[in-house]
Amino acid sequence: MPVSERLGSHLKRAAQALSAAKQATLKQAGLTVPQYAALLYLSDNPGMSAAALARACAVTPPTMNTVLKNLQEQGLIERTPHEWHRNILETRLTEKGERVLADADPRAVRVERGLAAEFSQEERETLVALLGRCIGFLESARQAEH
Template structure:
């Protein structure tokens, strides 16, 4: 006999958001696979492309991973010759990261594929619907964040 809950799973927004996230991650994983990039690695390259010289801690925050995970990821990307790290000119104890030429080239290839997927998702909506979806998701994030305070 099924357990009765206050809210059936098919009515839970959190479940729907998680399903959407899993579909997007699976799609990005598929388009990046033959480039030998994971979605988190692509995310790190993307942020580094926009913010060269960023610290590992700031990169971790922007990529929504722990500093420990980012340290491992940066070490792997550095070993592959995609990223270089140097001591910060401002803070000698802080390492900052930049894309190498190879990293920039791989980022361009990966981003073309990721953008195609993003555009496919966007095409499911007209302009007004995309704006509303963004507003609704941002409102959902705010509601969850404010509940934790």
């Protein structure tokens, strides 16, 4: 099966180009792409658990653990034990985290807006729908595998 016929290779290249573009612009704010994603969700949901954050960002808990560790070392987040549910750690942005996110977000949004502007409203909806079907199939295939 020729590579050019494989939807996967187009998908992968597009995702990689996106990641590279975001990485280039976020670097100026001192963040990586996963760090930015985590801060963005935390900003909307202060105090959410690392596990919930991992689900939101579509990564595994150990991966999120790594990202949070780096964010914590930079003083951008703080993690405090939950009042009574002692098994969960509440994660929140620090003031510095808010400032860094406020610097990074416009940069990331600029990339997204630029990308969106390449398409008409109808094309965007088509693309999102097609990608959604890819995700649906691939995730069910993954489950069926085992």
